[in-house]
Amino acid sequence: MFQVPAKTQYAIRALVHLARNGSDSAARIAEAQKISPKYLEGILNQLKLSGLVASDRGRSGGYRLAKDSESIAMIEVVRATEGEIRPVECVDRANLCALGDLCMPRKFWIGLKDAVNSYLSSVSLADLAEDSAFAFHANPSDEGE
Amino acid sequence: MFQVPAKTQYAIRALVHLARNGSDSAARIAEAQKISPKYLEGILNQLKLSGLVASDRGRSGGYRLAKDSESIAMIEVVRATEGEIRPVECVDRANLCALGDLCMPRKFWIGLKDAVNSYLSSVSLADLAEDSAFAFHANPSDEGE
DNA sequence: CGATATTCCTAGTATTCCCATAGGATATTA
């Protein structure tokens, strides 16, 4: 469950690459990050449409971050590639659910959405770009074996 | 993103039905909950293998909860239908990731996993079964329109 | 005993989504 699509993982790695290297072409990012070049092109375009990166065409063109990595929250990246966090359709449609009274788990899903949104909002691209070993979480998983 | 599969939604609704009604056949649960009957059969079987429900065959058989609804955490339900929460493959494989140094987002994903696990562990089936309007979350979403 | 109602098991299928590839049009610059 909650398997993150390759597209989102690629987007994140590409953005970290830009945060660290400043500016680069899609082809070079793809090579450095071991991502299918043509596929990455489309992803970068999507990130551009969402305002996360800017691009320049032509011979010495390429992509760069459209704003400081500190001010890019990871939830923006996820929204850019996958849209809004929405465990079930009815979470953000007020009380309109086709199931009516059968939709008793709705508040439960809203709680899940809030938990995920809250975490993704608390981490910035800059946090990922600095490669020091830091903890994102309060209740760390077992790492010790 | 994070779209919850129909299977998991069905499992939850079926379990709430059992928590409220005590015991029932797959066919009647399916009818009451508007779920494809044959599909639900398989799901209930899966829940049985995970130890969440018990079953009796034969004419007056059916399904019932294998333990109190208070002691069934929602994470158990999710694990029963979808397996472990695992945003990316390498989250629970210590530091062994095929990407090696390129896997800088690993700690980020572990943090997400922890956030989701923590929430799903904090809610019980009993919480869902009582139909009073209660809040599962600390930072509620906008509900006001 | 026999009809009925149930769970249990296996196989198949239609659809959808994801990931990637291909080819080229458009733009910029050295």
Next chain:
DNA sequence: TAATATCCTATGGGAATACTAGGAATATCG
């Protein structure tokens, strides 16, 4: 003008999802 980019559209393979179908095994009730 040649080279190097981004940008745009279309397409295909593969996997997963959500069912569907048919029946075997099991228990109950008259």
